[in-house]
Each structure stands twice: as C-alpha cells, then as structure tokens.
Amino acid sequence: MASDQLLQYLFSGLTHGSIYALVGVGFTIIYAVTSIINFAQGEFVMLGGMLSFFLFASMGVPLPMAVILAIIVAAVVGALLYLLAIRSARQASVVSLIIITIGASIFIRGIAAEVWGVDAVRPPAFTGTTSWLVAGAYIQPQAVWLIGITLVLTLLLHLFFNFTMMGKALKACAINRSAAGMVGIDARAMALTAFVMAGALGAIGGTVMSPLTSITYGMGAMIGLKGFVAASIGGFKSPVAAVIGGLTLGIVEAMAVAIGWGPFSSAYKDAIALIVLLAILLLRAGQLAAQERPS
Amino acid sequence: MLRVENVSVAYGRATAVREVSLTVNDGEIVTLIGSNGAGKTSLLNAVAGLVPVKSGAVWLDDILLSGLSLHQTARLGFGYVPEGRQLFGDMPVIDNLILGAYPKSARNRLSLLGYVGWFTRRADIRTNLESVYRLFPKLHERQSQKAGSLSGGEQQMLAIGRAMMCSPKILVLDEPSLGLAPNLVKEILQLLGRLREEGLTILLIEQDAVAALKIADRGYVMERGRIVLEGTAGELLGNDEVKHAYLGRALT
Numbered sequence: 001m002a003s004d005q006l007l008q009y010l011f012s013g014l015t016h017g018s019i020y021a022l023v024g025v026g027f028t029i030i031y032a033v034t035s036i037i038n039f040a041q042g043e044f045v046m047l048g049g050m051l052s053f054f055l056f057a058s059m060g061v062p063l064p065m066a067v068i069l070a071i072i073v074a075a076v077v078g079a080l081l082y083l084l085a086i087r088s089a090r091q092a093s094v095v096s097l098i099i100i101t102i103g104a105s106i107f108i109r110g111i112a113a114e115v116w117g118v119d120a121v122r123p124p125a126f127t128g129t130t131s132w133l134v135a136g137a138y139i140q141p142q143a144v145w146l147i148g149i150t151l152v153l154t155l156l157l158h159l160f161f162n163f164t165m166m167g168k169a170l171k172a173c174a175i176n177r178s179a180a181g182m183v184g185i186d187a188r189a190m191a192l193t194a195f196v197m198a199g200a201l202g203a204i205g206g207t208v209m210s211p212l213t214s215i216t217y218g219m220g221a222m223i224g225l226k227g228f229v230a231a232s233i234g235g236f237k238s239p240v241a242a243v244i245g246g247l248t249l250g251i252v253e254a255m256a257v258a259i260g261w262g263p264f265s266s267a268y269k270d271a272i273a274l275i276v277l278l279a280i281l282l283l284r285a286g287q288l289a290a291q292e293r294p295s
Numbered sequence: 296m297l298r299v300e301n302v303s304v305a306y307g308r309a310t311a312v313r314e315v316s317l318t319v320n321d322g323e324i325v326t327l328i329g330s331n332g333a334g335k336t337s338l339l340n341a342v343a344g345l346v347p348v349k350s351g352a353v354w355l356d357d358i359l360l361s362g363l364s365l366h367q368t369a370r371l372g373f374g375y376v377p378e379g380r381q382l383f384g385d386m387p388v389i390d391n392l393i394l395g396a397y398p399k400s401a402r403n404r405l406s407l408l409g410y411v412g413w414f415t416r417r418a419d420i421r422t423n424l425e426s427v428y429r430l431f432p433k434l435h436e437r438q439s440q441k442a443g444s445l446s447g448g449e450q451q452m453l454a455i456g457r458a459m460m461c462s463p464k465i466l467v468l469d470e471p472s473l474g475l476a477p478n479l480v481k482e483i484l485q486l487l488g489r490l491r492e493e494g495l496t497i498l499l500i501e502q503d504a505v506a507a508l509k510i511a512d513r514g515y516v517m518e519r520g521r522i523v524l525e526g527t528a529g530e531l532l533g534n535d536e537v538k539h540a541y542l543g544r545a546l547t
Contacts (some may be wrong), residue, residue, distance in 0.1 A: 178381060187366070
C-alpha cells in the first residue's frame with residue numbers, strides 16, 4: 001500500500017478514534033468515582049449533535065452559540081441522570097444502577113426520536129468543508145477540529161486530575177471512598193461532578209463529530225459501545241489511558257479496513273471493536289476480577 | 296472543645312454504645328481505654344459522622360456535630376485518624392497530604408457548590424505541608440512513594456500528617472499503635488505529647504492503656520458500651536480495678 005494511502009487511513013482512524021476517546025473518558029471518570037458503567041454515555045454524543053443541529057437549523061441560534069448550548073444542555077442531562085435516577089436509588093447495588101443507565105439510555109433515545117424524528121441530520125462544519133492535502137492524503141478541517149479538540153481536552157483533563165484539588169478529590173473517591181469522607185470530600189458531590197463532566201465531554205464530541213458523519217437519534221448506542229471499548233483498552237484507569245485506548249481503536253479499525261481482507265472489509269468495521277473487547281476480556285479477566293470492589 | 300452527651304449507637308437491634316458522655320477540654324490529651332469490643336470505635340465512628348447517632352448529642356465548641364455526615368465533620372475541624380489508617384494507597388504520599396487540606400478548600404467556597412479547591416500548589420497548602428514534614432521528616436523523604444508501599448509506622452505517620460494538614464481543632468486517633476512495634480508506638484505517642492504542647496487538643500483511643508495514660512491528662516474507661524470509670528491519668532494508673540483489668544498484663 002502506498003504511504004499516502006496509509007496516511008489517509010491513519011487520518012480516518014484518528015478522527016473516529018477521537019470520538020471513541022471522548023466517550024471513553026466519560027466512561028472512565030464515572031466508573032472511577034462511582035463504580036458505575038454508565039451505558040447512557042453514547043446518548044450524550046447524540047444529544048450534542050442533535051441539539052447543535054436543531055438549535056442552529058430550526059431555532060436560528062448562531063452555530064458557535066448552538067454548540068455551546070448543546071454542550072451545556074447535555075451536561076445538565078448528565079446531572080439529571082445522576083440526581084433523578086442514580087442518587088435516588090442509592091441503596092441499590094451497582095448492577096442495578098448500571099441497569100438504570102441502560103434504561104436511561106433507551107429513554108433519552110426515545111425522546112430524541114419523538115422530538116427530532118428518525119432522519120439523519122448534519123450540522124454545518126465549523127470552518128468550511130474544503131479538504132486540505134497533507135503529504136498526499138486529504139483531511140477535512142472538521143476532522144482537524146475534532147482531533148485538535150480531543151488533544152486539548154486530554155491535556156486539560158490531565159492537568160485537572162493532577163494539579164487541582166478537585167481533580168485529586170475525584171481520584172481519591174475512586175481509591176477509597178470512606179477515606180475521602182474523612183478528609184472532607186463529599187462523595188456524592190464528586191459523583192455529580194463526574195456525571196456532569198461525562199455529559200459535557202460526550203456532547204463536545206457529538207457537536208464536533210456530527211458535521212463529519214451526520215447524526216441520528218439512535219447513533220448513541222454504537223458510539224457508546226466503541227467508547228466502552230476505548231475505556232476498556234485504557235483499563236478504566238485514567239482519562240489519558242482512555243484517550244490512548246480510543247485512538248488505538250480508531251486506528252485499528254481504519255487499518256483493518258485498509259487491509260481489506262475477509263471479515264475486515266468496511267462492512268464489518270463495527271465488529272472490530274467487539275473483537276477487541278473480547279480479546280481484552282480474555283486477557284484481563286483475572287485483573288478485572290481483582291479490581292472488583294465492594295460498593 | 297468536644298462534648299459527647301448521652302450518646303447511644305446501635306447497629307440494627309444491637310446496641311454498641313449506651314448513653315456515653317465525655318468531654319475533651321482545650322489543649323488536653325484525653326484517652327478512652329477499654330478492651331476489644333467495648334464500643335470505643337463505634338463511639339468514635341458516631342462522633343465522626345461515619346455511623347448515625349441513635350440518641351444524644353455531640354458538640355464541637357458550639358457546633359452540633361451529631362446528625363452531620365463524615366465529610367461535614369471533617370470540614371468543621373474534626374481531624375480523624377481512623378483505625379486501619381484509611382490512606383489513599385495508590386496515591387503518592389504528597390497527594391495524600393495535599394488531600395488532607397481539602398477541608399480548607401471546601402471552606403473557601405470558591406464555587407456555587409462549595410467544593411472547588413483549585414490548585415494544589417497554593418501557598419497555604421505548602422506551609423502546612425512544610426510543618427507536617429518537620430514533624431515527620433520520613434514522609435518528606437518518601438513523598439513521591441505510593442502510600443500503600445510505606446511501612447506500618449510510616450503509614451500511621453502519614454495518617455496523622457494527613458489529619459494535621461487542615462489544622463484541625465481536635466485530633467482524634469483510633470488505636471494508632473495497632474500492629475506497630477513497641478518503639479514505634481513510643482515514638483508516635485511522644486509525638487502526640489509534642490503536638491499537645493503546641494496547643495493541639497487530642498482524643499486518643501487505645502488498647503495499650505499504660506502507654507496511653509502515660510501521655511494523657513485524663514482518661515475514660517469503657518466496658519460493654521458504657522463508661523465505667525473516669526479520672527485523671529494518674530488516678531487511673533493507680534486505680535486497682537484498672538490495674539487488674541487493663542494494666543495487669545502490661546505491668547508484669
């Protein structure tokens with residue numbers, strides 16, 4: 001394969017990988033702080049894309065404003081998900097709480113289908129759609145936005161978790177919740193923070209991605225799955241690990257399509273995430289069992 | 296400083312603490328001694344807000360502590376060094392200490408939600424960090440090591456250091472000697488004596504009654520959920536009943 005073609009696939013992998021990364025970070029933050037796998041994670045991406053489109057196209061909100069509003073609304077949805085569904089069921093086991101998030105995901109998807117219909121929509125790109133030629137491969141400005149924003153957010157998250165009191169407090173909740181209480185950390189406020197951050201991060205991904213890929217009410221499920229795989233590759237350990245997991249998954253997908261043999265043709269692209277997930281589950285079964293913590 | 300008034304604690308139908316009252320005055324070291332299962336830790340957990348108080352009241356100065364949860368009492372200046380230390384094992388020593396200053400950030404109320412503390416390299420945190428490192432030079436040496444990799448004695452020092460990071464009104468320690476070699480126990484108790492001289496108020500729960508009474512001003516003896524004896528440290532050390540029940544083994 002020519003190197004320019006390879007680069008083309010690499011660009012495509014990084015673009016998709018960025019979305020998986022942002023969703024994976026959401027999974028990781030919520031899991032770390034609350035031990036809950038939030039299966040409504042992909043819905044935040046869908047909400048971001050749908051909201052930015054409808055605010056812009058139907059309500060005439062200027063695009064930058066529509067994007068910011070979409071992110072804020074998704075963050076509020078994250079907060080509501082925690083306050084209404086998770087916090088009020090705090091006696092429930094972690095497994096029940098995970099099932100609640102699956103219910104919430106179906107609920108959000110249903111509302112979206114009712115309100116916005118089932119057709120795919122595509123918000124306008126931030127800065128035009130004329131592709132740039134880089135070393136023989138084409139890349140859309142919107143893809144650069146997506147990859148760039150992901151990298152900037154990764155850096156910010158790294159600084160947040162390592163150099164701010166609140167970031168350390170979130171980590172502390174993940175390590176030892178009762179000790180966190182002893183130093184004055186309110187674990188429930190931290191859980192709320194985690195859901196808000198996850199909502200905002202997912203929606204940022206959705207608003208930046210949907211001009212590239214278009215978006216439908218039902219896309220959250222598949223994106224959520226890919227994000228889950230990204231977080232799994234990262235071991236649900238740190239946001240940066242989830243980002244690396246997401247980019248890795250994106251590149252593996254793109255390269256598998258590039259090779260193009262047998263089951264790895266583009267029609268089966270989505271199966272790759274599942275294969276990767278199975279591989280992780282097999283390799284890490286012992287490790288995951290060891291990490292199992294009492295709720 | 297700390298007043299515990301007729302506090303009872305129950306787990307389901309089992310009562311662990313029955314109408315216990317005790318006081319710790321400013322600048323005192325008070326020790327609560329008693330055998331395993333006497334209800335010392337249950338009482339302490341209730342005072343700290345870890346388990347609910349069934350009846351009675353706990354006051355820290357003029358603030359009602361009972362009914363508050365753990366993170367709230369911590370923010371009000373209740374420095375708790377729990378049994379088993381409860382460190383953040385996967386974090387470096389320095390981060391454990393920095394998190395000890397969390398109540399200060401929470402008190403700053405820089406955000407609507409009141410818990411955003413911003414940056415960990417603030418001047419006030421650095422000052423506290425330096426004074427904790429003066430108390431425990433070992434912690435300074437090991438500041439980038441993970442807390443979980445420290446020895447038992449160092450972990451205990453870290454737990455005390457972490458509680459000191461928010462300049463607590465009262466330091467409450469649950470069995471700091473547990474699992475430590477005798478010379479380390481001595482070192483830690485001597486250190487508590489030094490902290491008292493600097494003006495800190497301390498409530499110390501111990502099974503090692505002699506060691507505890509040696510540094511304490513006053514003591515309470517707890518048995519089956521009740522306070523059965525109280526007095527100055529000297530009185531308790533000289534008391535025949537105490538000698539017989541708690542000091543016998545240690546004195547011979």
